[in-house]
Amino acid sequence: MILEHRIPAKYLLDIIKYELIIALLAGMGTRLLAGIFTDDVPLMPLAIPAFLGTSISVLLSFKMNQSYDRWWEARKLWGAIVNDSRSLILQLQSFVSTDQAPAIQKMAYRQIAWCYALGKSLRGQAALDNTNHLLTPTEQKAIAQHSHHPLAIMQLNARALQSLRSHKAIDAFGHIHIQETLTRLTDSMGGVERINRTIFPSTYRLVLHFIIYLFIITLAISLKNVSNLLVVPLLLLISAGFFFIEKIAFHLQAPFRNRPSDVPVTDIAETIEKNIRQLLGEAAKPEAIVKKSHYIL
Numbered sequence: 001m002i003l004e005h006r007i008p009a010k011y012l013l014d015i016i017k018y019e020l021i022i023a024l025l026a027g028m029g030t031r032l033l034a035g036i037f038t039d040d041v042p043l044m045p046l047a048i049p050a051f052l053g054t055s056i057s058v059l060l061s062f063k064m065n066q067s068y069d070r071w072w073e074a075r076k077l078w079g080a081i082v083n084d085s086r087s088l089i090l091q092l093q094s095f096v097s098t099d100q101a102p103a104i105q106k107m108a109y110r111q112i113a114w115c116y117a118l119g120k121s122l123r124g125q126a127a128l129d130n131t132n133h134l135l136t137p138t139e140q141k142a143i144a145q146h147s148h149h150p151l152a153i154m155q156l157n158a159r160a161l162q163s164l165r166s167h168k169a170i171d172a173f174g175h176i177h178i179q180e181t182l183t184r185l186t187d188s189m190g191g192v193e194r195i196n197r198t199i200f201p202s203t204y205r206l207v208l209h210f211i212i213y214l215f216i217i218t219l220a221i222s223l224k225n226v227s228n229l230l231v232v233p234l235l236l237l238i239s240a241g242f243f244f245i246e247k248i249a250f251h252l253q254a255p256f257r258n259r260p261s262d263v264p265v266t267d268i269a270e271t272i273e274k275n276i277r278q279l280l281g282e283a284a285k286p287e288a289i290v291k292k293s294h295y296i297l
Contacts, residue, residue: 001264002295011260011294015251016243019209020236023216023243027235030220031228049219052211053238059208060245067253070195074255074263077191080184081118085111085272088181089279095174096164103164108280109134110157112273118150118189119265122196122256150189158182192256200253205246212242260295267296 013020088111092104113134117127127149128140135143139156146152161178164170170178216235223231251261277283 001262001267001297002260005294007294012244015247016240019243019247020240023213023239024232024236026213026216027220027232027239028228030217031224031231034221034224044218044221044224046222049215049222052215052218056208056211056215056242059204059211060242060249063204063208064245064249064252067200067249070200071252071255071261071263074192074195077188077195078263078265078268081115081188082268082272082275084181084184084188085115086275086279088178088185089276091174091178091181093279095170095178097169100164100169103160103169105280107157107160108276110139110153110160112269112276114150114153114157114185115269115272116266117153118192119256119269121148121150122192122265123258123262125258151186154182154186154189196254196256205250208246212239212246215239215242258297260297262297264296 089104089108092107096104113131116131116134120129121127128135128143131140135153142156143149143152158179161170161175161182165172165175216239219238220231220235223234248261251257251259255261255263256265
């Protein structure tokens with residue numbers, strides 16, 4: 001997630017550098033051809049690039065709204081994961097017998113590992129990396145046999161809850177409430193996976209890029225009698241604005257791609273770990289895994 005700190009110019013240029021190069025070549029090529037074939041090129045009314053610019057604005061507005069909706073839904077689902085993770089530990093401490101503190105700690109550690117594993121799996125990374133301090137070797141071996149590692153961790157906690165119930169360490173009322181919390185966590189997991197696997201139509205982006213380049217070409221022709229020293233920078237600035245908005249929307253539509261614009265799942269998991277350890281009475285706090293100057297992951 002990009003922070004409100006000063007964003008480096010290099011980052012801004014990097015995300016649209018290829019589009020700007022194409023825009024520059026298209027603009028300069030059009031100006032060169034318009035200069036060579038001045039008598040053969042008909043007059044291009046400014047109304048045409050103005051119409052294209054209006055169309056681009058409408059398309060960008062739609063795409064930005066849809067992309068932000070996807071990003072915000074993903075963020076709300078991870079907010080629900082934070083709340084339910086805290087609730088799970090509080091419920092365990094409230095409903096389970098006090099002599100079952102080791103079992104509660106194991107379930108709490110599995111919940112922390114689940115948060116890290118879910119974030120990594122969404123980003124296509126190794127889900128069980130850096131979970132040695134949370135899961136036993138036996139648990140890691142059992143989880144590794146599953147194709148869906150976060151779901152396997154959730155299953156271990158569900159079985160542990162059932163074991164507590166069979167040993168009468170928790171009554172039926174508490175068992176139902178904790179099971180409902182596990183169900184909500186599973187629902188949130190399914191929600192973020194749905195967002196991650198639902199692709200925004202790529203043809204929309206291709207058409208949008210085509211219209212932007214067409215706008216650049218028509219504007220360059222419309223201003224063929226204006227000096228290149230003014231027109232070329234103008235074309236770059238206008239196209240840069242369009243491409244910035246389009247690229248921001250493109251990044252937001254996929255909030256789990258290990259980019260600065262991501263939902264900060266690693267940072268959220270770190271917060272969950274700190275909260276749960278404090279609920280367990282542990283003072284140790286984990287070190288930040290990913291911290292950058294202008295964004296967090």
